[in-house]
Amino acid sequence: MAIDKENFSRREFLKHAGSFAGGVVFVSLINPFKFVFATKEPKGTGKWYGVAIDIEKCIGCGSCARACKVENDVINEPFFFRNWVEQYTITNDEQILVSSPNGGIDGFKQPVPEEEIYKTFFVPKMCNHCAKSPCTQVCPVGASFESPEGLALVDITYCIGCGYCVQACPYGCRYIDPTKGTVDKCTLCYHRLQQGLDPACMMACPTGARIYGDLNDKESALYAFIKEHNCAVLKPQLNTSSKLYYNDLSQEVH
Amino acid sequence: MDKIQSLYEALAKVEGFIYPNEIALNWDMLIVMYPYVTGLVAGAFILASLNRVFDIKALRPTYEISLLTALSFMLIATMPLISHLGQPMRFYEMLITPHLTSAMAIFGFVYLWYLMVVLLLEIWFDYRYDMVIWSREKTGIMRHVYRALTLWVSDTTPKSRKTDEKIGYFITVVGIPSAFLLHGYVGFIFGSIKANPWWSTVMMPVIFLFSAMVSGIALVMFIYMVVTWLRKQKIEMIVLDSIAKYLFYILIIDFSLESLDQVHRIYVADESFDILKILVHGKLFFSFFIMQIGIGTIIPLLTLGFLQFKKPNDKIRKAIYLILSICVLTGIFFMRWNVVIGGQLFSKSFYGFTSYKVSLIGSTDVLLSLVWFIVPFFILAFLLWLLPPWKKAPAPH
Numbered sequence: 097m098a099i100d101k102e103n104f105s106r107r108e109f110l111k112h113a114g115s116f117a118g119g120v121v122f123v124s125l126i127n128p129f130k131f132v133f134a135t136k137e138p139k140g141t142g143k144w145y146g147v148a149i150d151i152e153k154c155i156g157c158g159s160c161a162r163a164c165k166v167e168n169d170v171i172n173e174p175f176f177f178r179n180w181v182e183q184y185t186i187t188n189d190e191q192i193l194v195s196s197p198n199g200g201i202d203g204f205k206q207p208v209p210e211e212e213i214y215k216t217f218f219v220p221k222m223c224n225h226c227a228k229s230p231c232t233q234v235c236p237v238g239a240s241f242e243s244p245e246g247l248a249l250v251d252i253t254y255c256i257g258c259g260y261c262v263q264a265c266p267y268g269c270r271y272i273d274p275t276k277g278t279v280d281k282c283t284l285c286y287h288r289l290q291q292g293l294d295p296a297c298m299m300a301c302p303t304g305a306r307i308y309g310d311l312n313d314k315e316s317a318l319y320a321f322i323k324e325h326n327c328a329v330l331k332p333q334l335n336t337s338s339k340l341y342y343n344d345l346s347q348e349v350h
Numbered sequence: 351m352d353k354i355q356s357l358y359e360a361l362a363k364v365e366g367f368i369y370p371n372e373i374a375l376n377w378d379m380l381i382v383m384y385p386y387v388t389g390l391v392a393g394a395f396i397l398a399s400l401n402r403v404f405d406i407k408a409l410r411p412t413y414e415i416s417l418l419t420a421l422s423f424m425l426i427a428t429m430p431l432i433s434h435l436g437q438p439m440r441f442y443e444m445l446i447t448p449h450l451t452s453a454m455a456i457f458g459f460v461y462l463w464y465l466m467v468v469l470l471l472e473i474w475f476d477y478r479y480d481m482v483i484w485s486r487e488k489t490g491i492m493r494h495v496y497r498a499l500t501l502w503v504s505d506t507t508p509k510s511r512k513t514d515e516k517i518g519y520f521i522t523v524v525g526i527p528s529a530f531l532l533h534g535y536v537g538f539i540f541g542s543i544k545a546n547p548w549w550s551t552v553m554m555p556v557i558f559l560f561s562a563m564v565s566g567i568a569l570v571m572f573i574y575m576v577v578t579w580l581r582k583q584k585i586e587m588i589v590l591d592s593i594a595k596y597l598f599y600i601l602i603i604d605f606s607l608e609s610l611d612q613v614h615r616i617y618v619a620d621e622s623f624d625i626l627k628i629l630v631h632g633k634l635f636f637s638f639f640i641m642q643i644g645i646g647t648i649i650p651l652l653t654l655g656f657l658q659f660k661k662p663n664d665k666i667r668k669a670i671y672l673i674l675s676i677c678v679l680t681g682i683f684f685m686r687w688n689v690v691i692g693g694q695l696f697s698k699s700f701y702g703f704t705s706y707k708v709s710l711i712g713s714t715d716v717l718l719s720l721v722w723f724i725v726p727f728f729i730l731a732f733l734l735w736l737l738p739p740w741k742k743a744p745a746p747h
Contacts, residue, residue, distance in 0.1 A: 109503045175357045175373045182367075194367035194701050221369070230545060236457075237440075238449035256443055257436015259376040260454050266545035268369025268698055272376060274353045277436030334544055350699040 146339035153305035156218035158200035163300035179222035223282035227337035366702025393566010408592035414739030547622035568678035598654035646681010
């Protein structure tokens with residue numbers, strides 16, 4: 097059996113453990129633990145941005161993708177895009193061919209002879225700025241968040257680069273920037289919007305196929321466009337409440 | 351830049367159409383390792399708990415080995431995740447500012463709960479008495495090490511041992527749902543991604559859980575055999591036969607659940623079915639049909655089933671168990687592979703595929719994954735040296 101001197105009791109241990117736990121609680125009080133909640137529903141009637149794309153007007157020139165790369169310093173390699181253009185070709189024998197070489201920046205070639213084409217069109221893609229965005233939902237630290245204007249943004253000084261949001265985006269709009277180790281995506285040129293300027297892709301489009309605006313403003317061109325055209329969003333079954341509306345969207349487009 | 355170079359190689363191998371941002375496969379081998387290692391922890395722990403809660407005498411020699419195995423792997427379970435981050439030094443943000451809607455954000459808490467409250471406490475109560483004894487027997491620095499490990503509680507009365515036993519039992523009971531939580535939760539990280547039809551199934555947490563149990567049991571079987579052999583002791587066949595019996599039962603459940611998932615996919619055949627069918631029959635053929643289902647499931651199932659009815663002699667049985675445990679461990683690794691890598695090989699546009707190249711030279715993820723898989727065995731060796739289960743005092747009566 098133990099001699100008394102050595103025999104520290106459980107009570108003693110509990111005392112030590114208690115004071116340690118107390119210390120931890122005290123430190124936590126000085127620097128409180130913060131839960132983050134980055135996916136808020138909009139409050140009030142401020143700006144609520146949305147985008148519409150008129151597929152009929154897109155000529156596949158890739159100016160939008162080019163302008164975006166320059167404006168936002170996106171790495172100039174064919175693996176990183178904040179926006180890009182896809183070419184859809186449906187042949188007479190019902191084959192669906194899709195391509196987006198270098199995001200459409202260098203233009204497109206049509207490999208299918210004209211007489212074999214059933215229909216062909218271009219689909220510009222960018223962040224859908226979903227109202228119920230799955231990407232901001234999954235961010236473990238809240239570095240991806242929804243701005244009060246309804247834009248899905250990233251705080252790259254806070255992003256840990258886990259890539260969970262990249263997996264969660266159904267539209268392939270996010271990528272990890274290998275030079276920074278953080279995620280990157282379309283911000284609808286938030287830095288320009290703040291200064292009252294239009295996003296780079298909107299400025300660059302020569303045919304006016306892209307419209308953006310405030311969905312809360314019933315007088316806006318965007319509101320009128322959505323009202324007048326039969327618009328659809330991508331992957332509506334996923335219930336992301338996408339705010340990227342396409343006019344004349346074919347069902348083949350995913 | 352090497353990364354960009356490898357992306358050009360991947361670009362050349364793209365089949366059909368994928369979104370341009372999808373050429374880079376984001377979650378590499380390290381993320382395969384993450385559920386694999388966590389699964390081994392949960393599985394090994396559940397085996398230990400079965401032993402304790404249901405008082406299965408035949409499994410008793412594996413109790414401490416299971417617990418220490420679980421601890422060894424648990425200690426590095428976060429490392430594959432952290433080393434995969436683009437900004438690894440920011441990992442602590444997940445613990446101090448967790449984003450409430452994120453499935454991933456809770457991992458730190460589930461992990462800490464399991465490590466601190468369940469594993470460490472259970473092991474501590476299990477070894478407390480022995481550590482006190484050892485601290486008295488040893489001299490020099492080890493005396494102080496053991497004394498520190500007892501947290502300076504040196505009570506060795508029969509009453510204190512009884513209390514240890516009681517608290518330990520209680521922790522085990524809390525530990526079982528905790529182990530379920532740990533791995534079911536890892537499954538939820540994947541299962542909750544609605545953008546990815548290969549992952550997005552409510553079955554995912556349950557499948558992850560049962561595959562975790564399968565892999566953990568196989569690992570303990572393997573380690574028990576190797577450790578006993580290294581100690582030049584006799585491997586008790588009743589222990590192996592019992593582990594094998596549980597492995598057989600859990601494997602049946604695991605296989606049924608995974609089959610149900612696949613049958614459901616095939617029968618429902620929703621919009622993602624065509625692309626997933628091409629994926630499974632093409633890029634995943636080897637890892638899915640050959641490794642996961644063939645070597646990892648069917649062969650062990652048939653062999654274990656056969657052994658339930660007919661038992662060849664000990665030597666043959668030992669060899670069979672050793673091979674089977676490796677088969678099962680390999681199969682579950684490929685199951686994680688098929689989920690993590692497979693889920694990123696097809697485009698979310700459903701029109702094409704990208705590729706993933708495994709090479710030991712030049713890709714840090716593969717090397718690091720190997721490291722994170724090997725390190726726990728060294729930790730285990732150290733723990734078995736520090737806390738040898740075979741030198742424990744017999745349980746009080």
